[in-house]
Amino acid sequence: MSERHSHSDGPPVSRDEGRRGTEAGIPGSLVEELASRFRGQLIRPGDPGYEPAREIWNGMIDRHPALVARCDGDEDVIAAVSFARDNELPLAVRGGGHGVAGHALCDGGVVIDLSEMMAVDVDPEGLTARAQGGCRLGDLDRATQRHGLATPTGVVSATGIAGLTLSGGMGWLRRKYGLSCDNLVSAKVVTADGTLVAADASENKDLFWAIRGGGGNFGVVTSFEYRLHPIGPEVFFCFVFYPADRAGEVLRSCERYLSAAPDQVGPIAVFGRVPEAEEFPAEWHGEPYVALLALSPDSPAEGERALQPLREIAEPICDLSSATTYLEAQAVLNDDYPDGGRYYWKSVNAPELSDELIECLVQHAATAPSRASTIDVWFQGGAMARVGEEETAFANRGAAYLLGIEGNWGDDADSAENVTWVRDTFADLRTYSSGGVYLNFPGFLEEGEQLMREGYGVNYERLSAAKATYDPANLFRLNANIEPKR
Numbered sequence: 001m002s003e004r005h006s007h008s009d010g011p012p013v014s015r016d017e018g019r020r021g022t023e024a025g026i027p028g029s030l031v032e033e034l035a036s037r038f039r040g041q042l043i044r045p046g047d048p049g050y051e052p053a054r055e056i057w058n059g060m061i062d063r064h065p066a067l068v069a070r071c072d073g074d075e076d077v078i079a080a081v082s083f084a085r086d087n088e089l090p091l092a093v094r095g096g097g098h099g100v101a102g103h104a105l106c107d108g109g110v111v112i113d114l115s116e117m118m119a120v121d122v123d124p125e126g127l128t129a130r131a132q133g134g135c136r137l138g139d140l141d142r143a144t145q146r147h148g149l150a151t152p153t154g155v156v157s158a159t160g161i162a163g164l165t166l167s168g169g170m171g172w173l174r175r176k177y178g179l180s181c182d183n184l185v186s187a188k189v190v191t192a193d194g195t196l197v198a199a200d201a202s203e204n205k206d207l208f209w210a211i212r213g214g215g216g217n218f219g220v221v222t223s224f225e226y227r228l229h230p231i232g233p234e235v236f237f238c239f240v241f242y243p244a245d246r247a248g249e250v251l252r253s254c255e256r257y258l259s260a261a262p263d264q265v266g267p268i269a270v271f272g273r274v275p276e277a278e279e280f281p282a283e284w285h286g287e288p289y290v291a292l293l294a295l296s297p298d299s300p301a302e303g304e305r306a307l308q309p310l311r312e313i314a315e316p317i318c319d320l321s322s323a324t325t326y327l328e329a330q331a332v333l334n335d336d337y338p339d340g341g342r343y344y345w346k347s348v349n350a351p352e353l354s355d356e357l358i359e360c361l362v363q364h365a366a367t368a369p370s371r372a373s374t375i376d377v378w379f380q381g382g383a384m385a386r387v388g389e390e391e392t393a394f395a396n397r398g399a400a401y402l403l404g405i406e407g408n409w410g411d412d413a414d415s416a417e418n419v420t421w422v423r424d425t426f427a428d429l430r431t432y433s434s435g436g437v438y439l440n441f442p443g444f445l446e447e448g449e450q451l452m453r454e455g456y457g458v459n460y461e462r463l464s465a466a467k468a469t470y471d472p473a474n475l476f477r478l479n480a481n482i483e484p485k486r
Contacts (some may be wrong), residue, residue: 002432002434004153004458010264012207013035020135021405022236022387025045025066025151026044026066026067026077026087026089026147026220028240030083030128031044031067033034034069034079034080034083035341037074038069038076038079038080039067039073039076040069040070040071040072040073040076040116041070041072042067042069042070043064043066043067043068043070043147044067044068045064045066046109050068051078051101053068053070053111053113053386054105054111054207055260055339055340056097056098056099056102056104056105056261057096057097057098057099057158057337057339057340057341057343058099058100058102058204058341058342059105059339059340059341059342059343059412060102060343061102061157063105063106063107063208064107064108065092065105065106065107065108065109065110065111066089066108066110067109067110067111068087068110068111068113069072069083069110069111069112069113069415070113070115070116071112071113071114071117071234071283072116072117072155073117074188074190074222077112077114077190077220077222078190078195078196078282079193080110080112081112081190081192081194081219081220081370081475082194083110084109084110084112084475085088085193085194085473085475087280088476089108089116090106090108090109090110090293090478091106091108091109091110091111091112091215091475091476091478092104092105092110092111092112093111093112093114093133093220093478094111094112094113094114094115095114095115095133095134095160095162095163096115096134096135096136096158096159096160096161096162096163096164097115097159097160098136098156098159098160098179098346099160099163099440100343100344100441100442101314101442101480103216103333103478103479104163106478109369111130111131112222113134114132114133114134114162114222114282114302116134117132117133117134117135117136117222118131118132118134118135118136118139119131119132119135120132120135120140120143120144122144122146122149122228124147124149124228127142127149127227128185128224128225128226128227128228129143129149129151129225129226129228130223130224130371131143131161131223131224131226132222132223133161133162133220133222133223134160134162135154135155135160135161136157136158136159136160136161136433137154137156137158137159137160137161137164137330138158138327138332139156139161140153140161140226140271141153141326141327141330142327145232145233145325145326145327146279147228148230148231148233149228149229149230149231149309150173150228150229150231150232150286150326151170151177151180151183151227151228151229151329152171152172152174152176152177152178152182152183152229152256153169153171153173153180153227153330153413154169154170154171154180154336155171155172155268155330155331155333157330157331157334158334158337159456160430161180161224161441162221162224163182163184163216163417164440165181165184165212165221165224166181166211166212166213166214166215166216166221167179167181167214167394167438167439167440167480168181168213168394168438168439168440169214169440170295170378170384170402170438170440171266171464172295172329172330173229173231173266173295173297174266174378174380174382174383174384175258175263175264175265175266175361175379175380175381175383175384176263176265176266176382176383177229177250177383178265178295178384178386178387179384179387179394180226181211181392181393182211182212182383182384182387183226183227183390184208184211184212184224184225184226185200185225185226185227186198186199186200186201186208186225187199187200187208187211187221187223187224187225188222188223189204189211189218189219189220189221190209190219190220190221190222191207191219191470191471192470192471192472192473192475192476195382196222196225197219198378199211200225201360202239206466206469207219207466207469207470209298209392209393209462209466210462210463210466210467210470211213211327211393212392212393212394213392213393213394213395213456213459214456214459214463214466214482215280215439215479215480216476216478216479217465217467217471217476217479217480217481217482217483218290218466218470218471218476219470219471219476220476221396224314229297229431230369231326232240232297232325232326232327233325233326233327234299234300234304234323234324234325234326235296235297235300235302235303235323235325235326235329236295236296236298236301236302236304236306236307236321236322236323236324236325237293237294237296237303237321237322237323237328237329237332238267238292238293238294238295238296238310238311238321239292239293239294239318239319239320239321239322239332240291240308240310240311240316240319240320240321241280241289241290241291241316241317241318241320241440242289242290242291242313242314242315242316242317242319243275243287243288243289243290243293243314243365244287244288244289244290244362245288245362245366246283246290246313246314247271247290247337247358247361247362248355248358249268249313249314249400250290250292250314251290251315251353251358251377251405253309253310253313254269254292254313254379255353255379257309257310258379258381259416260408261306262347262375263381263382263383264296264297264298264306265295265306265307266294266295266378266379266380266382267292267293267294267310268292268293268294268376268377268378268379268457269290269292269293269376269377269379270289270290270291270292270293270374270375270376270377271288271289271290271361271362271374271375271376271377272281272288272289272291272365272368272371272373272374272375273287273288273289273355273365273366273368273371274286274287274288274289274317274318275371278323279318279320280317280318281317281318287317288365288366288373292310292311292313293332294307294310295326295329296483300323300324300426302324304321306368307321308476316372316377325367329430335463336408337408341372341408341409341410341413342407342408342410342411342415343407343408344407344410344418344419344422345404345405345406345407345413345422346404346405346422346423346425346437346442346444347402347403347404347405347437347438347441347443347473348399348403348405348426348429348430348432348433348437349396349399349401349402349403349433349434349435349436349437349438350399350401350403350429350432350433350434351399351400351401351434352383352400352401353377353401354432356431356432357423357432360377360429360432361403361429361430364405364421364424364425364428364429366420367416368407368421369409369414369417369418369443370407370408370410370414370418371422372408372409372410373406373407373408373409373418373421374404374406374408374424375403375404375405375406375425376403376404376406377401377402377403377404378401378402378403378404379400379401380397380399380401381400383443384397385397385398389457389458389459390458390462392460393455393456393459393463395436395457395458395459396435396436396437396455396457397435397454399434399436402438403429404438404441405421405422405425405426405429406422406441407421407422415438434455435457436454436455436457437451437454438455439455439480442480443456444445449483451480452481455480456482461480461485462463463482464482464483464484464485464486467482467483467485468484468485468486471484
């Protein structure tokens with residue numbers, strides 16, 4: 001459930017494919033010239049740090065860049081963008097490296113690595129924070145929580161803020177305070193021509209509009225300024241597991257709860273199979289469940305009262321709900337997504353939870369090859385739906401539900417059957433869809449332009465025009481790519 005080229009058959013990335021394009025490399029004289037004006041670290045194949053530098057969160061991704069430019073600041077980013085452009089090299093951008101689709105790496109080209117750019121500057125009086133593009137959610141949360149503040153981010157604290165925000169950013173606070181991109185106040189962006197520009201509501205307004213949902217198509221965002229809200233440090237987190245045969249009752253009860261409650265809570269219903277862990281009764285290990293997860297931003301006592309109806313829908317398998325800190329709540333799912341695991345996800349928007357759709361969710365979740373795989377139902381609406389469809393580039397805000405299909409497994413030998421399960425589930429759930437997908441859960445973009453147009457919805461043509469302005473040669477194409485308008 002966290003916050004991520006295209007191969008039409010079989011596992012999306014093979015070990016052999018990752019080695020293409022690296023034999024010739026980049027001439028040493030060119031790298032030396034770049035090094036003369038680069039403060040950070042330049043890492044090439046054969047260097048001691050090369051193997052770690054090409055590792056990212058999703059273990060399915062095995063690519064071999066010709067150069068990793070680990071930047072030390074905006075000037076390094078400018079130099080690396082210009083280097084890739086002038087030498088006509090493929091260019092990937094790595095923020096947190098947590099994107100499912102693996103766009104943070106490329107074969108035979110340049111990776112702009114922002115992982116050392118992690119500074120966070122909080123203005124508690126102005127209720128804003130500026131964070132560099134290499135920050136992860138946990139970095140931002142730790143800095144803002146010192147002041148009892150937070151901005152809406154995702155649900156796994158190892159996720160990078162950059163990829164999450166640029167394609168929307170859905171988390172526990174989405175119904176209360178909107179998406180991550182809705183809380184973006186300004187950004188600094190290095191565009192394809194090597195210029196560092198500011199983007200906000202008054203300066204480069206078209207760029208500011210585009211980066212709030214348009215992904216990494218328009219440049220390298222080196223810093224993000226967010227609006228902050230009073231949250232924590234103590235909150236209440238609902239985490240209750242019910243038998244999957246009560247799924248209809250659980251989801252209907254949650255719908256009624258949200259229709260009567262203010263937009264304080266953004267629940268996620270998770271379909272999976274009970275882990276073999278001591279927190280769960282042994283007789284339930286491996287059995288199908290539907291869980292409800294939600295965070296209340298109020299005090300723990302108020303939050304416990306507010307979330308109690310979600311915890312007494314039926315006799316639970318297990319109730320792990322508790323008062324906790326906001327930082328701990330943000331990290332509660334971290335262990336489910338270890339570095340180096342295999343991940344393949346897709347998503348579908350749905351207008352309603354019909355009985356047939358609920359049965360489809362139950363059946364597909366129960367047949368996943370990996371017990372770590374889940375299907376997640378994100379209850380949308382509230383603040384995220386009150387933003388106009390064309391007010392930011394993030395589209396499909398009116399969809400009532402997002403269905404996230406998560407293939408999560410550990411062994412590379414199991415990739416084919418897990419990828420097949422995700423694709424088959426996606427095909428069946430599409431029959432219940434209102435159209436559109438969430439481009440932070442994009443699979444590996446096998447659907448090409450069709451998926452892009454669905455993901456960007458009515459905003460696609462305007463995004464294409466912005467792309468033509470800021471990246472007419474499509475230098476930034478390793479992403480949910482938008483073709484520049486011709």
